[in-house]
Amino acid sequence: MNKPGRNEPCHCGSGKKYKHCHFKEDTKKNNSNKSLIIGGIIIVFIVVAALMAYLKSAQNGGRGPAPDGKVWSKEHGHYH
Numbered sequence: 001m002n003k004p005g006r007n008e009p010c011h012c013g014s015g016k017k018y019k020h021c022h023f024k025e026d027t028k029k030n031n032s033n034k035s036l037i038i039g040g041i042i043i044v045f046i047v048v049a050a051l052m053a054y055l056k057s058a059q060n061g062g063r064g065p066a067p068d069g070k071v072w073s074k075e076h077g078h079y080h
Helices: 023-059
Strands: none
Touching: none
C-alpha cells in the first residue's frame, strides 16, 4: 500500500486529509525506526573498534611499549 500524499484522504477512511489524521503518527513511527537503525550501526562500529584495539594489544602481549633500555624476557615473563 502506497503512502498517501499530505492532502489526499486518509487511508483509514475517516474522511479527513491525511495530514490532519495519521500523518504525525506515521512520521513518528518512521523516525523511531531510523533511530533504531542508526543506533545499531553506531553500536556495531563501537564493538568493531573495541575488538580491533583488543587484538592490537594482544599482539604485544598486553604489555605496552618497553621502558627505555629494557627488553622483554619470555623466559622470566618480565622486562630486563
